[in-house]
Amino acid sequence: MQLRAVRGMKDILPEQVRLWHRLERAFCDVVRLYGYEEVRTPLLEATQLFVRQIGEDTDVVEKEMYSFERHGDALTVRPEGTAGAARAYVQHSVYAREPVTRWYYLGPMFRAERPAKGRYRQFFQAGCEHLGDPGPLADAEMIHMTAQILARVGIEDVAIHINSLGSGDMRERYRAALRDHFTPLRASLSADSQRRLETNPLRILDSKAAADRAAVAGAPSILDLLEPADAEHFATLRRYLDRLGIDYVVDGRLVRGLDYYTRTLFELKTRSGELGSQDALLGGGRYDGMVRSLGGPEVPAIGFAMGLERILSLMAEPEAMAGPDCYLAPLGEAARAELLSLGTELRRRGIRCEVDGRGLSLRAMLRRANAMDSRLCALLGEDELAQGVLTVKDLNARQQDEIRLDDAAERIADRLGRPPAAMPSPLPARNTDDPDG
Numbered sequence: 555m556q557l558r559a560v561r562g563m564k565d566i567l568p569e570q571v572r573l574w575h576r577l578e579r580a581f582c583d584v585v586r587l588y589g590y591e592e593v594r595t596p597l598l599e600a601t602q603l604f605v606r607q608i609g610e611d612t613d614v615v616e617k618e619m620y621s622f623e624r625h626g627d628a629l630t631v632r633p634e635g636t637a638g639a640a641r642a643y644v645q646h647s648v649y650a651r652e653p654v655t656r657w658y659y660l661g662p663m664f665r666a667e668r669p670a671k672g673r674y675r676q677f678f679q680a681g682c683e684h685l686g687d688p689g690p691l692a693d694a695e696m697i698h699m700t701a702q703i704l705a706r707v708g709i710e711d712v713a714i715h716i717n718s719l720g721s722g723d724m725r726e727r728y729r730a731a732l733r734d735h736f737t738p739l740r741a742s743l744s745a746d747s748q749r750r751l752e753t754n755p756l757r758i759l760d761s762k763a764a765a766d767r768a769a770v771a772g773a774p775s776i777l778d779l780l781e782p783a784d785a786e787h788f789a790t791l792r793r794y795l796d797r798l799g800i801d802y803v804v805d806g807r808l809v810r811g812l813d814y815y816t817r818t819l820f821e822l823k824t825r826s827g828e829l830g831s832q833d834a835l836l837g838g839g840r841y842d843g844m845v846r847s848l849g850g851p852e853v854p855a856i857g858f859a860m861g862l863e864r865i866l867s868l869m870a871e872p873e874a875m876a877g878p879d880c881y882l883a884p885l886g887e888a889a890r891a892e893l894l895s896l897g898t899e900l901r902r903r904g905i906r907c908e909v910d911g912r913g914l915s916l917r918a919m920l921r922r923a924n925a926m927d928s929r930l931c932a933l934l935g936e937d938e939l940a941q942g943v944l945t946v947k948d949l950n951a952r953q954q955d956e957i958r959l960d961d962a963a964e965r966i967a968d969r970l971g972r973p974p975a976a977m978p979s980p981l982p983a984r985n986t987d988d989p990d991g
């Protein structure tokens with residue numbers, strides 16, 4: 555039987571990775587402008603971290619985590635990045651060194667969801683965590699920043715949804731209000747939502763089931779229940795977003811699937827319709843209680859994560875990778891050894907080249923150089939080697955001439971219009987036992 559990638563997990567082949575690099579670069583370029591620095595935390599964390607932070611009654615914890623036991627430790631492959639980042643922040647007492655921390659991360663996350671278009675079991679997220687600032691300016695800037703990341707890769711047709719979940723026991727009070735609203739409508743709800751009514755009625759608001767739509771549309775908005783300080787935070791956030799010229803939708807039923815959120819919540823969705831129901835490109839919100847609950851001091855925080863696959867599916871196809879600058883075609887063993895050295899010398903100058911060591915015929919190598927769309931092809935046979943010359947073909951201009959072998963690297967660099975010595979040599983020039991060369 556042929557082995558295949560695990561269901562819901564994808565190989566990303568080099569021609570696709572090009573597009574990934576473009577998105578990752580756009581993300582890094584934008585967030586660095588705001589002062590974010592990369593953090594790398596382990597893929598595995600104690601299961602308890604996610605159970606406590608994400609919440610026991612969430613879909614993620616209830617049925618999507620890849621959890622296992624090894625040597626007596628209960629471990630989980632991370633389903634998201636915020637809990638691990640906050641754990642690292644507390645573990646290393648980062649709050650004691652700096653009042654404000656801005657971290658970004660990028661990497662795979664794992665959730666055993668039912669695979670669908672735009673929904674995978676291994677997917678990549680890029681995200682930011684901004685700790686130590688209670689907002690709402692931080693909130694407005696983060697929302698603005700996420701829109702700019704998308705704009706950098708050509709995605710502008712997005713709807714920005716915002717909401718506030720309040721603070722303190724607001725979530726509990728909202729749960730009770732939802733229970734009061736949904737209980738009389740129980741019979742009309744989907745089976746899942748009838749169960750959620752007992753465990754976590756907030757999750758009914760996230761339901762994609764058609765049966766739940768009418769009941770959800772009539773549900774109370776949390777915004778009507780906010781305490782004055784939370785309402786003020788939200789009003790100020792809206793004022794800042796207006797000042798930044800950002801269009802947004804106030805969506806009092808936006809809850810998102812994780813329990814740790816407080817106050818500001820946001821989600822950016824594509825309006826193009828291409829992604830169907832998986833239209834959320836990124837989401838985030840405040841988690842003012844997390845650092846405290848992990849054993850740290852009271853540190854407010856806000857973060858977001860964007861799903862790279864969904865964004866990539868909206869980006870234009872990448873251009874094909876350009877061929878090498880120079881293809882090195884040796885005929886015979888002595889020529890092979892000579893071009894092995896020349897290849898090293900060219901790369902030291904920042905020239906992309908490939909040496910073909912397969913012992914092919916001249917015709918086969920020329921065909922290969924053309925197929926790769928190399929700019930130059932350098933041919934070395936026994937006669938040329940005896941005369942100390944190298945034949946260089948310009949495959950676009952269809953010209954060829956001979957250059958001296960002893961300064962071939964410099965001549966080739968000239969021809970490619972490269973500055974001299976673009977790269978420092980990573981290796982000693984000669985292999986010798988004498989430390990003085």
Ligand code: AMP
Nearest residue numbers: 672673674677834835836837859860861
């Ligand atoms: P979350 O961590 O659930 O707040 O999700 C943040 C973003 O990650 C979403 O807006 C999606 O873009 C992406 N995402 C979440 N789950 C998946 C998944 N199973 N497959 C692909 N992308 C996902």
